[in-house]
Amino acid sequence: MTELRRQIVRLTVPMMAARLLAILVPILIIGMLGWMDGEALQIRSLYMPMAFLFFALQAIFDVATQTIMALRSGRGEHDAGPTLASMALVWLVGGLVFAGALSAGAPALAEVLGAPPESADHFAWFLRWMAFANMTLAGPVLCAAALRGTGRAGTAALIVLVGSVLEVAGLAVLGFGADMGTAALPLATVLNGLVGGALGIVLVSRAGLLGGWGWQREVLRYLPQTGLPVCMSSLVMFGMNLAFVRMLSPFGPTVIAGFATAATVQNLLVMPALTLGSASAIVMNQRLGADRPQLAPVLRTALRITVAVYAVITPVVWLSRGLIGSVTAENGRIAEETARYFAIVAPSYLALALVLAVMMALQQVGGVRMALSATVLYVVLTVAVGAWASQGADGPVPLYSVMSAMNVGGLLAVAGALAFVRRQDRRRLDRPAAQRVRA
Template identity: 25%
Template sequence: MNTAVNTSFHSYRHEASKLLKLSAPILVGQLAITGMGATDTIMAGNYSATDLAAIAIGQSFWLPLLLFLVGFFTATTTLIAHAFGANKAHTIKTLFSQSLLWVALLSPLGIVFLHNVAPLVALLKLEPELAQICEAYLAALSYGLPGGAAFLVMRSLSEGMGKTRPIMLIQLITFASNIPLNYMLIYGRWGAPELGGVGCGFATAIALWLQCVLGLVLINKHPLLRSLQVFSEKFSLQAKIFKRISGLGIPIAFTFLAEVLLFSIIALIIAPLGTTIIAGHQIALSVSALTFMIPLSVGMATTISAGQHLGAKRPQLAKLACHTGLGLILLSSSIMMLMIIWLKADVAGLYSNNDTVIAIASSLLVFSALYQIPDAVQVCMASALRAYQDTRTPLAIVLFAYWGISVPLGWALTFGKLGMAPLGAKGMWMGLVCGLTVAAILLASRFFIISRRASTKLQHQR
């Protein structure tokens, strides 16, 4: 097979078109799932302030667990992309069955955790009613965990084979269904009990099982997925594949956790600075989370495309996919950076009508704009490395950049520990910019080494 690639404009345009077709549905789907959390917050907030606070605290336990599972089964997506590129249908079936065995193992652990958060909640010293609602909300959520985890495997199957649009449609249906379910269970409508904020937990649990059922329908109705007959595979342990999934998935899962916990610890560090500072910080963080969806989606598409090329033993095309993904991400992040700088006050005004909060948020949004590019690069390079099944070194890089640079440097700058005047919340964001820049440089260097090694290995095999 001739793997020489004409890296002309036409080649990049073709790959860019492919990545956009893959990433656009992923982006919409991600926004839909994020919207479920926003809907819970809004509808519970209209019920009572106590229920709103309980859900906000509960989600700080739920989201890390959910992201851990998403990260873990990202390994399944990568491995299936490789198998699909290599045209190994039986391997895809085995990966699917072994991933479902991991669901059977991890789900009970997650349920036990969500039913036993009381000691952790007690550390927060909440009011008794608030703590009780929070714990009941998490217990209700736990019943949807197996369905949600099983759907992640079905999502990996579909997306690994390049079919991202059906998953988007399922996520949109799930988002839409969550709204009437919330209304019914929070306020006790249509014969249902009035559960308040706890009703959000049951509504999400039902929506997650609906998502799972729709995933099963997809597998049995979509021509390509149906042709695999994935449920004809014996669900017996196959140790090599089972370990391979965890070997790739655990580092990815902890990489996801490292990021979400980074922002949690930042909130705790700046808490002594006062309510107004925290409010401004939260606005800047919310904007960053929204803009992050774009590089995240393109990065996931890059993993799929490059993984398929690598499975088909086309390392040059895999490299082209990664370079094209990086180009798309740099373009989008540059646009986001300029828009944030230009519209920072207007954007802050959408979140608050307090002039002081708007001023603080606007100043922090400048730093949010500055880290758009390094954040986008590190996301793309980490995604590209997953396609090459390189996950342990990227985890070490991320831990060093986030926890060895961003947190200590940000803390020192915030409270003036480096022989200079304290910079307040700006110092924390400066630390973020520095840490993300280091992560981007190190991950890009790692990608250069790994991609070159893959090309050399294939040449030697010939």
């Protein structure tokens, strides 16, 4: 195994564990809310899109912190204090503004989301408290990102693990044991934030990264330059799934339920690709910081690993599509619809994985414009062609076929990304050394 491959794999494995928790814990929490009472079930349905929004906003700070620390680590600058303090300040100010706006608009938002009159006030109250509770997650999110950026992905995953366990346990004890219902979730979130943040500071300090304090101006550059594009890509993909649900609505609730189940499973299946892309971005930014401007070898190595992983995942998912359907849905018809989705779309997962890995990497190493343009083009074409193909259809097969074809077509973006990275490598080599590092 080459050194580059070892570096990427060492980062990817613990990052995958942390990302798996980041996906599964919200699903578990949403499920626990539904077990509490009838009103909690209503709150759960209304809160799901807002939970995605909170997660997307956290990703802005997560990715930007990881990028800055990877660059600084490559330069031999291991003091995370200025980065953490500056990011925390922006998080606090931005969080207060966002939470205040959300609090003021909570009643109107409840109406927009279709909250029943009897649940509207409760949902508005719940949303206000969740907005402020999510502000406390700055500690664990920023500390974990800083540790990942310096190559300590295993230590970062420990913060995520401890915080996730505390949040789920807190919700169980307060929500069921103390019979607090939905009021338990803001408190459990605060518990995650405070304890996870304290643990994060301890682990960052033990790693020798807590030296130095003060304002770091580059956070204001990297938040919109790397963090925001990742958030925007997530929101665009979320919007695409909403469009798919709308296209599938004429075929009935069973088809929609089957698609929703398959989409949830697919989020887990694409996780290795996204993680490989993010891990390769860390290695690339460390190389940039160390004035080693050739990034194409790193990206090629990450894509080779992606091919090896999905050469296994793709046929396994396709062959076990019936089993996946029956395990994830008790209703036989929904299970069949879930299996039908995988029968058509799963063969394209190898291509989709390569696209996701390369786009995730590009967004963090200076290829934001290309990555966002490719993502938007993919979404627009898939939705437009899918809508056209679905006209007059008696089922979801035409739409699913378009999805699969567009995934394969995304390989053009992979080729374009590799050419872009090679071109950027040549440009950096032509510059004086002092101008190569971006931060």
